[in-house]
Amino acid sequence: MKRVSLLLLGGLVVGALGACGGKKPEPPAPVSAGPDADSLARAQRAHDDSMKAAQEEADRRAREDAERQRHIADSLAAMGRTTDAVKTILATMIHFDYDKAIIRAGDASVLDQKVAILQANPGLHIRISGHCDERGSDEYNLALGNRRATAAKQYIVSHGIDAGRIETVSYGEERPIDPGHNEEAWAKNRRDETDVLSGGDALKQP
Amino acid sequence: MRMDGRTGGRAVGTGVLLAAVLSAGPSVRLTAQDTSAVDRGVRIGILYRPGVRPGIVVLTGRAPGLDSVRTIMARDIDYSDRFELITLPGSDSIRLAAAPGARPAAGTGSGKTGGGVASAAGLNYPLYQALGADFAVALTPAGADSAVVTVHDVAGGAVRRELRSRLPPLSDPGFRMAVHRLSDRVLEATLGAPGIAATRVLFVMDGKAYVIDQDGADRRLVSSTDHAAMSPAWAQDGRRFSYMEFWQGHGRLFVQDVATGKRAPVATTGQALDFTPAFSPDGKTLAFSRAIEEGTDVYTVNIKDGCCLQRLTVGRFYDNLSPTYSPDGQRIAFVSTRAGLPQIYVMAADGTDQQLFAPFDYGATGSSNAPEWSPDGQAVAFHRDVAGTLQVFVLDVRTRAVRQLTSVGRNEDPTWAPDSRHMAFVSDRSGYRQLWIIDLEPGRIRPLLQQSGARLPAWSPRLPETAPSTP
Numbered sequence: 001m002k003r004v005s006l007l008l009l010g011g012l013v014v015g016a017l018g019a020c021g022g023k024k025p026e027p028p029a030p031v032s033a034g035p036d037a038d039s040l041a042r043a044q045r046a047h048d049d050s051m052k053a054a055q056e057e058a059d060r061r062a063r064e065d066a067e068r069q070r071h072i073a074d075s076l077a078a079m080g081r082t083t084d085a086v087k088t089i090l091a092t093m094i095h096f097d098y099d100k101a102i103i104r105a106g107d108a109s110v111l112d113q114k115v116a117i118l119q120a121n122p123g124l125h126i127r128i129s130g131h132c133d134e135r136g137s138d139e140y141n142l143a144l145g146n147r148r149a150t151a152a153k154q155y156i157v158s159h160g161i162d163a164g165r166i167e168t169v170s171y172g173e174e175r176p177i178d179p180g181h182n183e184e185a186w187a188k189n190r191r192d193e194t195d196v197l198s199g200g201d202a203l204k205q206p
Numbered sequence: 207m208r209m210d211g212r213t214g215g216r217a218v219g220t221g222v223l224l225a226a227v228l229s230a231g232p233s234v235r236l237t238a239q240d241t242s243a244v245d246r247g248v249r250i251g252i253l254y255r256p257g258v259r260p261g262i263v264v265l266t267g268r269a270p271g272l273d274s275v276r277t278i279m280a281r282d283i284d285y286s287d288r289f290e291l292i293t294l295p296g297s298d299s300i301r302l303a304a305a306p307g308a309r310p311a312a313g314t315g316s317g318k319t320g321g322g323v324a325s326a327a328g329l330n331y332p333l334y335q336a337l338g339a340d341f342a343v344a345l346t347p348a349g350a351d352s353a354v355v356t357v358h359d360v361a362g363g364a365v366r367r368e369l370r371s372r373l374p375p376l377s378d379p380g381f382r383m384a385v386h387r388l389s390d391r392v393l394e395a396t397l398g399a400p401g402i403a404a405t406r407v408l409f410v411m412d413g414k415a416y417v418i419d420q421d422g423a424d425r426r427l428v429s430s431t432d433h434a435a436m437s438p439a440w441a442q443d444g445r446r447f448s449y450m451e452f453w454q455g456h457g458r459l460f461v462q463d464v465a466t467g468k469r470a471p472v473a474t475t476g477q478a479l480d481f482t483p484a485f486s487p488d489g490k491t492l493a494f495s496r497a498i499e500e501g502t503d504v505y506t507v508n509i510k511d512g513c514c515l516q517r518l519t520v521g522r523f524y525d526n527l528s529p530t531y532s533p534d535g536q537r538i539a540f541v542s543t544r545a546g547l548p549q550i551y552v553m554a555a556d557g558t559d560q561q562l563f564a565p566f567d568y569g570a571t572g573s574s575n576a577p578e579w580s581p582d583g584q585a586v587a588f589h590r591d592v593a594g595t596l597q598v599f600v601l602d603v604r605t606r607a608v609r610q611l612t613s614v615g616r617n618e619d620p621t622w623a624p625d626s627r628h629m630a631f632v633s634d635r636s637g638y639r640q641l642w643i644i645d646l647e648p649g650r651i652r653p654l655l656q657q658s659g660a661r662l663p664a665w666s667p668r669l670p671e672t673a674p675s676t677p
Contacts, residue, residue, distance in 0.1 A: 096495065099573070129455065137589065137596070137618065138662060139437060139482050139495070140548055142457070143525040146479060146497035153499065156376070169455025170479055170497055174434060177367035191257075 086203035087196065089113050090126070094152060096190040099136060103155055111152060114194060115159040116206035123199030127167040128152050129184035131184035131193065135171045145170030152192045167197060260340035262289040262396070265329075272345050274376055275353060275385050279343070281421050282403035283377035285644070287628070287645040289396075292339050318418045331363045341366075341396050347442070351375070355388060357395045367395040382424055383669070390668070399669060402623045407630050407654060408438035408447055408664040409641060420623070420643075420665075422654050425474050428462065437662055441485040442533075444669040448472070448483035448492060458588060461509060462667075473512035480505075482528045486555070487535040493518070495527035504529045504540050504557075518557030528576060531555070532603075533583045539563055540577065547573045550588050550601065564588065564601045564608050576619050580626040581667070587611075587620035589627060598631050600646070611644065621665045630663040631652055 046160075094107035103111065118124055130148030132141040149168035157163045178185035211619040264280040266273075284291040294590075314330045334342050342358040352372050359366040365592040371388045374380050393401030394528070405420045413434035418425040429435040433451040440447045445464050458476035461471035472492060479497035486493065490510040495502050508514040519526035524543040531538055535555060542560075543550045549571070550564035563586065564574060572591025579586050586601040590610075596618040598611045611617075615635035623628055633642045638658040644651045654663075 011246070127455065135594075136573070137548075139528055140525075140573070140575045141396070142436075142479060142481050143495065143497055143502035143527050143543075146502060147525070150499045150501075168499060171452070171455075174436070 018072070023206070028123070031190060071200045082205050083201070085199055086117055086121070086205060088198065090117055090194055090196065090203075093191045093193055095187065096192075098186070098190065099144065101130075101144060103151055108155070111155045112159070113159060113206075115156050117203065118156065118161045120204045120206040121199065124203065125165045125167070125197040125199055127169060127195045127197050129193045129195070130170045131175060131177075131191050132173045133189040134176065135186060136173070141172035142170050145172045148190075148192055150162065152194075159183055168172045214425050216517045219670075224580060226592050230587075259288060259290050260376065260396075261292050261338040262341040262343065263292045263294060263334060263337065263339040265342055265344040272347060272353060274381075275373065275388070276345055278353075278382060278421070278423075279345075279392065282386060282464055283343075283392065285421055285643075286393055286403070287648065287650055288340070288401075290338065290395065291653055292337055294337070294414045312603040321443045324583055329360070330359050330505045331358070331360050334358075334360045343392055353388075357392055369395065382419060384418065386421075387671070399625075402625050402628060402668070402671050405537065405624060406669065407621070407641070408440065408666070409655070409660050410438065410662045411657065411660045416660075418655060420654070422656075425655070433458075437482045438664045439483050439485060440664055440666045441489050442487045442667055444667045446485075446489070447664070447666075448485065450481045450483065450494075455479070457497075459483050459492065461492070472507060472509060474515045484529045485529060485539075486531050487533055493529035493531065493538060495529070497525075502527045504538070513567050516557070519560070526551075530579045530586070531578050532579050533581055539579055541575050541587050547571075548584065549574045550577050563606070564599070565606060578621055579623045582626035584626065589618040589620065589631075598629070598644075611646065617642075619662055621663045623665050624667050628665075630665050632663065 092110050094110050128149045130145035132145050136144065149170055153166045153168050157164060176189045178188040262283055262307055264276055266276060283289055298466050317447060328404035329342055339360045340630060342360050344356045346354050347352045348370060355369040356365055357367040357665050368463055369391050372553055372635060373384050390401040402420060406417045407420060408415060408417050411505035413428035414427055415435040415438045417428050421573055429449060433453060434613060436450045438447055438449040447460055448461045450459050453476060457474055459472040459480050459481040461467045461472055481495050483492050483494045490508060491506050492509045493504060493506045496505050501521050503521055504518045504526050506516045506518060526540055526542045528541045529538045537552055539550060539552045539554055541548045551560060553560040564648055574588050574590040576589040577586050586603060589600050590597045595616045597613060598617045598620045599608055599609055601608050615633050617631055617633045620629045620631040627647060628643055628645050630641055639661060640656060640658060641654040641660045641663055642651055643654050
């Protein structure tokens with residue numbers, strides 16, 4: 001709208017000048033031709049300048065508007081990408097040996113990432129759930145899953161995270177992610193999962 | 207002593223019988239002569255030798271409705287594993303042939319009569335004796351809603367007992383349980399010991415708790431469908447049971463009334479992972495396992511007053527779980543990982559005097575779990591990891607000797623019948639996990655439920671008369 005009105009204004013100015021210029025072909029006044037021509041040229045120049053300035057101003061504003069819109073969109077997208085990426089890292093599972101609740105050496109780095117995410121996002125609360133394969137006793141596996149969830153929590157807490165931000169649960173062998181009855185499936189099912197309890201809407205990358 | 211691999215029934219071949227006899231336990235002293243005598247299906251007198259079961263014949267009733275009664279009763283008697291159930295080829299014709307001459311025939315049996323008992327139907331006792339029967343059971347209708355069961359002592363040539371019972375109509379949900387109760391009275395009349403026909407088994411399948419009659423009939427859903435259920439357990443009066451449900455990662459315990467189907471959450475549970483409830487024999491206390499960050503421990507709560515949570519074990523660096531009361535209520539057997547792998551321990555009911563219960567070889571014996579104290583107090587059943595799979599074991603409470611009951615496939619979660627002789631458990635011997643029943647004495651095994659995925663069975667006590675069968 002702003003741009004349109006500026007153009008309209010410019011058009012009016014041009015129209016007025018054109019009306020003046022329409023007088024040019026008429027015979028010039030012999031005496032006052034010099035100063036008149038100068039003042040006309042000055043007026044013309046001033047007019048051209050103001051036209052140019054107005055146009056530039058309009059263009060600049062338009063550019064800025066577009067820029068701002070683009071910036072907002074970009075930053076929203078970036079923020080979403082970050083949250084998703086952080087959540088993906090957070091959701092990385094760790095795995096256990098049969099009937100064991102000891103964090104494997106290779107899984108310590110996975111937990112280190114969770115520690116960093118929790119440090120970068122002080123409002124984030126998580127839940128760790130411990131799971132087992134189908135080979136052990138059904139009810140004993142609830143106790144074992146509890147140890148597995150607790151083992152991960154203790155690791156994270158020992159790296160400086162407030163214990164109150166982490167809840168632990170156990171599902172024993174009740175929620176397998178692989179329904180198979182072989183070592184490959186069992187290895188996948190002996191795991192800790194991490195879910196966001198709260199404060200996970202906009203997560204910062206550590 | 208291994209007890210697998212036979213599905214029971216009447217032993218016909220000498221070799222099969224010999225195998226059964228050899229594995230039936232040290233008390234069996236059968237000679238080859240006895241074996242061949244049994245093989246002929248003829249016995250003299252009711253002198254029961256160990257391992258030889260008396261024969262019983264269930265005669266056909268000839269009234270509408272009684273066919274079902276007879277079928278259910280015959281199966282109950284068979285499943286008691288106390289008798290050789292004799293099936294008569296064309297039993298109707300024998301019954302009819304015997305009937306006209308019944309009264310005189312009764313007199314010729316052994317010279318004795320039924321004494322003071324008014325014999326409803328005399329039998330050709332020598333005929334049934336020749337067929338191997340020690341007892342004969344006859345059903346006769348009595349009015350519109352009752353039946354009379356006449357228990358004949360074939361060898362004695364007399365009526366031993368007449369049992370009159372009201373029977374609800376076939377369509378009534380209480381019909382089957384009424385017949386099961388009558389079966390138990392027949393068993394009481396013949397053996398002097400109550401049977402286990404009027405019992406049910408709770409179990410879990412697809413995250414829901416069900417109950418089923420001990421003969422595999424009448425399966426009913428008892429838990430809610432919106433939360434996964436585990437670990438059902440009966441109260442000793444048979445009027446209530448308990449189970450655990452997952453509520454957003456917490457384990458909440460419920461006590462449910464059999465008669466009304468109404469349930470109530472157990473006070474103080476549900477804020478942590480509470481599981482494996484077990485009623486004290488007096489029904490006032492519920493022992494259970496609670497998993498918190500410190501680990502899993504055994505607790506008790508007073509369910510009569512809904513108060514007074516008590517912690518019985520403190521295992522900071524190990525787990526204690528799966529409590530089971532001795533029938534006198536004085537002790538609790540449970541699982542502990544204090545020596546590394548889970549093993550069976552025992553303590554006083556107040557948590558004191560904790561000690562190892564089922565001996566094991568450190569570093570050699572596999573994990574032991576899921577203990578259940580037998581109703582007669584003499585044994586604790588549990589399962590143990592043997593070569594990477596689970597097998598059912600029994601601990602003799604007095605001698606602390608442990609014996610392995612199963613060896614075919616994976617076998618777990620044993621639960622005792624009220625006779626302390628039968629046991630239900632989970633086995634994959636047929637290719638998938640399902641519920642089975644084993645008779646510990648001859649080792650006969652039968653499926654309880656031919657459906658995959660059933661687990662965590664809990665056998666009821668003898669169910670009280672007043673407990674309606676409608677959940």
